[in-house]
């Protein structure tokens with residue numbers, strides 16, 4: 001087991017405080033609820049994040065490589081029925097826990113590292129996901145690992161932690177990258193049956209870390225940005241050898257939704273890095289609007305996690321006719337982990353929800369952006385509280401885009417426990433609809449989802 005208590009005082013900021021791992025798997029039933037959980041919520045809120053296990057070297061630990069742990073809260077009939085946290089089993093986790101490695105659809109030498117970045121429901125199953133070449137891991141309803149999957153033999157090699165679900169078709173759109181492909185990435189479409197139905201190989205000038213993508217009705221957006229696989233860094237022992245390269249031309253590609261690589265219109269943008277778009281959509285004049293959390297650089301000075309200055313909310317308008325982009329800062333408050341009403345992915349949206357960021361990627365306040373009115377609401381519950389990524393859930397029979405709930409994990413440094421906060425999205429700074437008390441802290445992690453039954 002990792003010595004979580006000792007790591008909390010680590011000099012590595014990505015191992016200390018509430019980024020330190022927890023060292024036990026907990027199961028708890030009938031959680032305390034303050035307020036009233038809406039009767040219409042039946043399902044699970046799940047969230048994935050790094051929770052290193054075994055020997056951890058604080059000098060070289062990279063936040064992106066800690067073993068995956070999924071935290072889940074089951075809500076049914078106005079009750080919080082259970083909380084569970086489970087490591088996502090891979091070879092390393094299984095060995096550390098003295099268990100058999102999980103069944104795998106892949107050869108024994110296939111790339112496999114921590115599935116620590118996202119957890120989604122698709123095609124009737126639960127999937128723990130990561131980028132960079134490691135395959136999807138199927139989990140069961142109670143978060144036990146089922147198998148390392150190749151989507152019934154249809155996944156060529158790599159997947160991503162950020163599939164974009166087209167709300168009109170239910171299909172997943174994915175940009176996958178893997179250092180073993182060299183200067184190439186792969187666009188995948190996964191059908192509602194959980195099988196890959198289409199792949200497009202895309203050659204690039206370098207091998208970028210391509211964390212996410214965006215879709216519009218017409219295009220898939222490809223973020224070809226200057227954080228690149230660096231062989232020299234890999235050879236010198238860097239466990240996550242993606243390094244900033246100021247000489248690389250930053251650009252966004254517009255791939256027509258059913259097009260091939262030669263159809264891509266590349267548009268240069270000013271130097272930056274994007275982990276996460278909020279959304280993109282086609283404007284009536286033929287341009288493409290992209291809103292995203294913008295980082296000035298990534299992995300230039302800091303090699304242990306994202307820590308190259310504060311991310312802001314920016315807008316790019318990409319013109320496929322002229323090949324040019326305009327850029328605008330929408331909000332300079334530090335913010336990341338953008339989410340929205342996902343029935344509008346690829347379509348014009350007015351609202352976005354973000355986790356505020358304080359120093360070294362500490363999660364802080366909760367932010368709601370009204371893009372139409374250009375106003376911002378910041379929810380600050382006290383300096384002891386830090387919010388993770390907010391998830392938006394539309395109310396049954398919703399009458400407007402923000403008619404629904406915002407759900408997020410919150411850590412309290414005073415009690416060193418976490419809770420799940422459910423807000424009325426239209427009363428963002430008001431009294432929570434419900435707060436579910438958890439029996440443990442949940443380390444700051446990456447991405448989660450509400451997965452309705």
Ligand SMILES: [Fe+2]
Nearest residue numbers: 211275276447
């Ligand atoms: Fe992400």
